[in-house]
Amino acid sequence: MRLFAQRGYAAVSMRLIASEVGVQAGALYNYTPDKQGLLFSLMQSHMEDLLSARAARVTPDSPLAQLEDFTRFHIAFHLQRPDAVFVSYMELRSLDAQNFAAIETLRRRYEDELEQILQRGVQAGLFTVPDTKIATMAVIAMLTGVNTWYRTDGRLSAAEVGTIYWNMVRKAVAA
Amino acid sequence: MRLFAQRGYAAVSMRLIASEVGVQAGALYNYTPDKQGLLFSLMQSHMEDLLSARAARVTPDSPLAQLEDFTRFHIAFHLQRPDAVFVSYMELRSLDAQNFAAIETLRRRYEDELEQILQRGVQAGLFTVPDTKIATMAVIAMLTGVNTWYRTDGRLSAAEVGTIYWNMVRKAVAA
DNA sequence: GTCTATAGGACGATAGAC
DNA sequence: GTCTATCGTCCTATAGAC
Numbered sequence: 001m002r003l004f005a006q007r008g009y010a011a012v013s014m015r016l017i018a019s020e021v022g023v024q025a026g027a028l029y030n031y032t033p034d035k036q037g038l039l040f041s042l043m044q045s046h047m048e049d050l051l052s053a054r055a056a057r058v059t060p061d062s063p064l065a066q067l068e069d070f071t072r073f074h075i076a077f078h079l080q081r082p083d084a085v086f087v088s089y090m091e092l093r094s095l096d097a098q099n100f101a102a103i104e105t106l107r108r109r110y111e112d113e114l115e116q117i118l119q120r121g122v123q124a125g126l127f128t129v130p131d132t133k134i135a136t137m138a139v140i141a142m143l144t145g146v147n148t149w150y151r152t153d154g155r156l157s158a159a160e161v162g163t164i165y166w167n168m169v170r171k172a173v174a175a
Numbered sequence: 176m177r178l179f180a181q182r183g184y185a186a187v188s189m190r191l192i193a194s195e196v197g198v199q200a201g202a203l204y205n206y207t208p209d210k211q212g213l214l215f216s217l218m219q220s221h222m223e224d225l226l227s228a229r230a231a232r233v234t235p236d237s238p239l240a241q242l243e244d245f246t247r248f249h250i251a252f253h254l255q256r257p258d259a260v261f262v263s264y265m266e267l268r269s270l271d272a273q274n275f276a277a278i279e280t281l282r283r284r285y286e287d288e289l290e291q292i293l294q295r296g297v298q299a300g301l302f303t304v305p306d307t308k309i310a311t312m313a314v315i316a317m318l319t320g321v322n323t324w325y326r327t328d329g330r331l332s333a334a335e336v337g338t339i340y341w342n343m344v345r346k347a348v349a350a
Numbered sequence: 351g352t353c354t355a356t357a358g359g360a361c362g363a364t365a366g367a368c
Numbered sequence: 369g370t371c372t373a374t375c376g377t378c379c380t381a382t383a384g385a386c
Contacts, residue, residue, distance in 0.1 A: 006268060011185035013379065026382080027352050035380070090265050093181060130339040134324075138343055141320025142313050149312050164305040168313055172347035189362060201364075202370050210362070 005083035009094040040099040046084040047106035063121030071169050072162040074143045079158045082147050128175040180258035184269040215274040221259040222281035238296030246344050247337040249318045254333045303350040
């Protein structure tokens, strides 16, 4: 995942992967049918980790508290896996059609969780958004964007960033 | 730019580029010193187009109107060049150190324009943001995210999307 | 489950004719 | 400024020994 993130799928050879894990290239084929299968396996595991970590959280009562929980969860989870996040977005184009469809299904499932929170908040009169689908994409893009600038050795902890972004998200969707 | 966006820099061969423009591979070297130079030239032109298009706009008086103008400009400009936007973000890692630094300088210059708007708005008491640098990154990530879902043949025009996002940005930074 | 060796082909870049 | 031809290198994937 680290090599794919740093260099891109096409620029990483099986020889380089093998060298990083301390075997010869041929030995990798005992673990993956081919390079494409390896990329898919990494991306699928990442998406499944995301969905199960999300499912493991206790759902708060109100849509407002649910949105705060989603915001803090999303930032904390993604800041811990910058390589996986980068690869899972950038290398969608490197997947063959069937693998692409499988990853997109998982991604859609995650986005739906946020959209349902927004829909319930709108119905309860707590939120005002132009369109729940667009607001979903806007919030996720804003939150995932943390990965482009956050540095572990910077002045802010992941939890502090969560609070900062929660204030912006809260206001952006406020009634 | 289209080929790099669809397949990634490393996955595009000089032979493929040549075939798309109707020449043999060797002929390309009359136009670029090498493949790396071609990537850099494309990305540099994109960033310079962005900065000069931005500079060409008449600056409104108030920070609020400036922020609205920036929001609408950013969305309109980026929706017209999805391939260039994708490549300029994704292929930063494919640039050598010197070219990377040059592109980063141009990118920083663009981000600074938004940050200065936010700073003036905060000083005027119009905006309340946790940190102008973080708010800058959050707004740009949200706006650029439009490119991941917008379809030209969809129900919304680029201008309508601009209005939708302006409402979210306005609320997110509101005092 | 690892190794060495290699098949078979694509790669970036250049040389030299025209 | 384009072509053909090619250099030297690297690629994925497989075969077969151990």
